[in-house]
Amino acid sequence: METKGQSPHRRWNPLRQAWVLVSPQRTQRPWQGEVAQKATPSAMPYDPECYLCPGNKRAGGAVNPPYDSIFTFVNDYAALLPDAPFQTSHSASPLLAAEPARGMCKVLCFHPDHSLTLARMTRLEIRRVVDAWTREYEELAGIGWIEYVQIFENRGAMMGASNPHPHGQIWSTGFVPDEPAAETRAQREHLDRTGRCLLCDYLDAEHTAAERIVFENDHFAALVPWWAVWPFEVLLVSRRHVGAMPALSGDERDALADALNRLTARFDNLFETSFPYTMGFHQAPTDKTQHPEWHFHAHFYPPLLRSATVRKFMVGFEMLGMPQRDITPEGAAERLRACSETHFWPR
Ligand SMILES: [Zn+2]
Numbered sequence: 261m262e263t264k265g266q267s268p269h270r271r272w273n274p275l276r277q278a279w280v281l282v283s284p285q286r287t288q289r290p291w292q293g294e295v296a297q298k299a300t301p302s303a304m305p306y307d308p309e310c311y312l313c314p315g316n317k318r319a320g321g322a323v324n325p326p327y328d329s330i331f332t333f334v335n336d337y338a339a340l341l342p343d344a345p346f347q348t349s350h351s352a353s354p355l356l357a358a359e360p361a362r363g364m365c366k367v368l369c370f371h372p373d374h375s376l377t378l379a380r381m382t383r384l385e386i387r388r389v390v391d392a393w394t395r396e397y398e399e400l401a402g403i404g405w406i407e408y409v410q411i412f413e414n415r416g417a418m419m420g421a422s423n424p425h426p427h428g429q430i431w432s433t434g435f436v437p438d439e440p441a442a443e444t445r446a447q448r449e450h451l452d453r454t455g456r457c458l459l460c461d462y463l464d465a466e467h468t469a470a471e472r473i474v475f476e477n478d479h480f481a482a483l484v485p486w487w488a489v490w491p492f493e494v495l496l497v498s499r500r501h502v503g504a505m506p507a508l509s510g511d512e513r514d515a516l517a518d519a520l521n522r523l524t525a526r527f528d529n530l531f532e533t534s535f536p537y538t539m540g541f542h543q544a545p546t547d548k549t550q551h552p553e554w555h556f557h558a559h560f561y562p563p564l565l566r567s568a569t570v571r572k573f574m575v576g577f578e579m580l581g582m583p584q585r586d587i588t589p590e591g592a593a594e595r596l597r598a599c600s601e602t603h604f605w606p607r
Pocket residue numbers: 306307310311312313314373374425
């Protein structure tokens with residue numbers, strides 16, 4: 261198939277088992293949509309108003325310790341609770357179904373310095389975050405009723421992040437949420453059908469194609485996936501077949517910290533802005549069954565389209581029909597490859 265051409269086509273996402281519409285001929289259309297504010301990194305290492313800075317009081321009344329590396333706490337306004345008193349009652353119709361949803365929402369501060377981001381932290385500092393994520397995953401996986409641990413970061417006001425302080429969230433649930441559940445099915449089907457891992461096979465195909473890989477280190481590859489929906493979407497995938505963070509070796513954790521730093525620096529440099537995104541790790545469910553099909557990876561979903569102020573919207577046909585993109589994943593990978601890994605705003 262001609263993928264470099266300028267004609268509309270749809271691409272298959274084997275991990276989500278869904279199609280994506282690619283319309284490269286539309287990239288020249290004039291933009292009359294919303295123009296947002298350019299986001300610059302915060303210049304304040306400490307913000308007395310920030311509820312995540314060391315020593316500050318949180319809205320719930322608790323006071324943060326004077327932490328000097330990482331800091332974790334249970335979200336004061338959690339979306340999920342460990343003891344959900346919800347009673348399943350007989351409803352009038354099976355179409356009005358509901359279930360109790362137990363879970364736990366934690367916050368992990370990456371650094372005491374309010375002005376930093378993964379893009380401007382050192383690899384050693386990020387390695388401490390990787391170790392904290394690993395510990396949290398292991399601890400939560402050890403709790404009998406927790407079936408999934410979702411580690412993620414929302415960055416930037418454009419993605420609804422309420423606070424620029426470098427932090428992420430860890431939501432663990434008594435069920436496997438829809439996205440990892442769909443990826444579990446897809447990976448299991450691929451393993452059953454071929455005897456091989458879906459993402460190991462996919463990474464081989466990307467190495468052969470050599471068009472969408474942004475960069476690699478010894479243990480991780482960062483690429484714009486064949487099926488990317490968001491303009492500069494990136495899949496960060498371990499080169500070794502590993503199901504979850506606790507299975508990563510020390511060298512692999514260093515390599516993950518290195519990859520996170522290099523990728524986020526490229527993102528920031530692309531439009532010389534503090535690049536907004538939602539990122540999160542997908543790893544094996546913790547539902548106390550074996551998951552040989554699972555291959556550890558992270559998704560980065562950044563909304564920016566053509567500048568620091570113009571974002572992509574998922575509306576219209578995308579809400580009603582299917583996701584659609586304009587610039588090709590190959591074009592996006594080429595632009596990210598051209599970006600420096602030295603941050604435009606040094607510490
Ligand atoms: Zn802060």
